[in-house]
Amino acid sequence: MLANSAVVIRRARRDDIQIIVAMLADDPLGSGRERIEHPLPPSYFRAFEAVEKDPNIQLVVAEQGGVVVGCLQLCILPGLSSQGASRALIEDVRVASHCRSRGIGEQLAQWAVAQARARECRLVELLTHNTRLDAQRFYKRLGFQPSHVGMTLRF
Amino acid sequence: MLANSAVVIRRARRDDIQIIVAMLADDPLGSGRERIEHPLPPSYFRAFEAVEKDPNIQLVVAEQGGVVVGCLQLCILPGLSSQGASRALIEDVRVASHCRSRGIGEQLAQWAVAQARARECRLVELLTHNTRLDAQRFYKRLGFQPSHVGMTLRF
Numbered sequence: 001m002l003a004n005s006a007v008v009i010r011r012a013r014r015d016d017i018q019i020i021v022a023m024l025a026d027d028p029l030g031s032g033r034e035r036i037e038h039p040l041p042p043s044y045f046r047a048f049e050a051v052e053k054d055p056n057i058q059l060v061v062a063e064q065g066g067v068v069v070g071c072l073q074l075c076i077l078p079g080l081s082s083q084g085a086s087r088a089l090i091e092d093v094r095v096a097s098h099c100r101s102r103g104i105g106e107q108l109a110q111w112a113v114a115q116a117r118a119r120e121c122r123l124v125e126l127l128t129h130n131t132r133l134d135a136q137r138f139y140k141r142l143g144f145q146p147s148h149v150g151m152t153l154r155f
Numbered sequence: 156m157l158a159n160s161a162v163v164i165r166r167a168r169r170d171d172i173q174i175i176v177a178m179l180a181d182d183p184l185g186s187g188r189e190r191i192e193h194p195l196p197p198s199y200f201r202a203f204e205a206v207e208k209d210p211n212i213q214l215v216v217a218e219q220g221g222v223v224v225g226c227l228q229l230c231i232l233p234g235l236s237s238q239g240a241s242r243a244l245i246e247d248v249r250v251a252s253h254c255r256s257r258g259i260g261e262q263l264a265q266w267a268v269a270q271a272r273a274r275e276c277r278l279v280e281l282l283t284h285n286t287r288l289d290a291q292r293f294y295k296r297l298g299f300q301p302s303h304v305g306m307t308l309r310f
Binding site: 017020021024030033034035041043044045046047048050051054056057059073075077078079080081082083084085086087089091092113116117121122123124125126127128129130136139140142143144145146147148149150151152153154155 | 172175176179185188189190196198199200201202203205206209211212214228230232233234235236237238239240241242244246247268271272276277278279280281282283284285291294295297298299300301302303304305306307308309310
């Protein structure tokens with residue numbers, strides 16, 4: 001893989017699940033939450049099928065030189081507020097640890113923002129953990145405001 | 156309406172749209188975003204139809220003594236992270252201004268948490284504006300942690 005070859009953003013396929021889960025797990029917060037086994041637990045495949053069936057959700061990967069180097073999930077959510085404009089929610093953004101600082105995350109995020117505009121959203125939102133200061137700087141650079149508190153309840 | 160009569164949480168109907176939008180607008184942040192006209196702009200009705208068609212989204216109202224006094228939208232979002240567990244997102248929580256401090260918001264939020272558990276989510280998340288200190292205290296009391304920064308980009 002050439003670090004300077006073009007990055008392509010495309011829909012994730014079933015055979016990308018392993019590498020996506022590896023990226024989700026390769027992270028101080030994600031490592032305790034995922035189960036990296038061969039084969040992966042079937043719950044990942046069931047979730048992928050649910051994502052694929054949902055017309056409002058796009059799970060995409062960034063591919064460089066034929067290798068998956070990043071992922072992002074975008075949800076377009078209808079709702080009444082803001083005069084009935086849909087909202088876009090960005091989740092599960094990851095770039096493979098050996099591929100950071102090449103603008104891959106930015107291309108993923110800009111892809112998501114462009115999709116949100118194309119779907120006539122008026123708002124793109126995301127939660128980033130309080131400890132992810134780099135991510136907060138990154139999104140601010142792309143025009144996001146740290147306007148909200150992201151509150152979570154885990155079972 | 157009796158302030159102490161039972162609160163019922165039920166799916167929103169088309170004839171609730173007017174009162175839901177009025178609650179969304181009756182708010183320092185929402186007032187500039189909504190258009191209260193009679194009839195309402197058709198975009199609200201189109202959004203309601205999109206919400207109704209989406210099996211992952213529930214827009215509910217709290218009704219007390221036959222009167223709508225609150226609303227909440229719950230999205231159940233499949234995704235690969237956390238071993239393929241779905242995530243629940245709470246949006247657009249409002250209680251009519253003359254009905255606050257009666258536990259209606261708590262019943263709405265607890266309904267959403269119970270739904271998230273029933274749908275086998277491992278995480279419930281929401282964004283609340285930095286200025287909504289009362290809302291932050293309210294969600295902390297229900298067990299939510301202010302673990303994330305909620306970042307937004309408005310078009």
